[in-house]
Amino acid sequence: MNLEPGLPVDLLALPLETEPAPADMVEQGAPVAGAAALAEIAEVEVGVWEMTAGVATDIEADEVFVVLTGRATIEYLDPALPTAEVGPGSMVWLTEGMSTRWTVTETLRKVYVAG
Known part of the structure; x- marks a missing residue:
């Protein structure tokens, strides 16, 4: 769209359209993800x-996002940054x-702007 x-x-x-998160990134559960x-x-x-x-873990792109629904904790694998609780x-x-670990507790939907 x-x-x-x-x-x-x-x-x-x-x-x-969603699909299972890549197995090499999943640390717990069986999350599915999708984007448009x-x-x-x-x-x-x-x-x-x-x-x-x-x-699941991720290596980030340059991005600003706003959470629309859901809840998650974002752990930055750089110890200089604090863990972020988002909703x-x-x-x-x-x-x-940035290396991150996303612990999604409620299906998270965000709108993003990425360069």
Whole structure:
């Protein structure tokens, strides 16, 4: 799906194609994840991402996101950063190369802006 200028999109109801998270990233549970890129503005992607309950690691891209629904703990594998508890309304800035561990306790859906 692509955004159309001037037309709203219900991000909470937007269907996403999901698949199991890559086995080499999953530490607990059997989370599934999916995303939909909605627009590209000046080489910056805007989209929606979702993951069900479980624990998985990731290497991040440059991204700012806002949680729409769900809850998670983001542990930064760089010990200089504190663990982040996120839920609806939380906004987080991730930088390229950050190593993270996501513990999703309620299916998490976020809108992201990534470069």
